[in-house]
Amino acid sequence: GENVEQHPSTLSVQEGDSAVIKCTYSDSASNYFPWYKQELGKGPQLIIDIRSNVGEKKDQRIAVTLNKTAKHFSLHITETQPEDSAVYFCAASGDSNYQLIWGAGTKLIIKP
């Protein structure tokens, strides 16, 4: 079945620097790739998503890139701020159902 690997498990960056989180997926039929941010005591919140017909998508300081050939996608956060500290999850889904296959999560720490 589909498997999603996410790296790193923990990422510590200086405030103002960029952060990059990477995920790889196994099923070449996957066509939808959302990223979620989870703060302590809250549910995951969708921050950006990308479909397989697009290579890159941006929303202010957040961008996602997709390489279908290599089967990996990445989240890029620029000009990091303290409020970016959270756990980030990637996920992938194919066209046969609505199930998301989740990465294990990355704890992002923004150092002041």
Next chain:
Amino acid sequence: DARVTQTPRHKVTEMGQEVTMRCQPILGHNTVFWYRQTMMQGLELLAYFRNRAPLDDSGMPKDRFSAEMPDATLATLKIQPSEPRDSAVYFCASGFFQFEGWNQPQHFGDGTRLSIL
């Protein structure tokens, strides 16, 4: 902003007791998901419904868990009898899925933190 609402937010009970968790999906969403989150297993899909009909509950222990949608505004997840290994955070998510094969975002509630003593 429309939100998924889950109740209760916290539940502590003794082993063997029945637990019921409730979810109000976002109005207009036709698909509801139940997830369980633990440190060891991450996010696990337990079951999901489309237009109130169960589509997949293969992630759920059948002998003690049950999920229903009595109406479009309420989804329930029950555990009977509960066991200490059921301790986790249970999330409900909803989305509007119109076309087969065209995935849409899932919107999560803030979860029910369940502790079974």
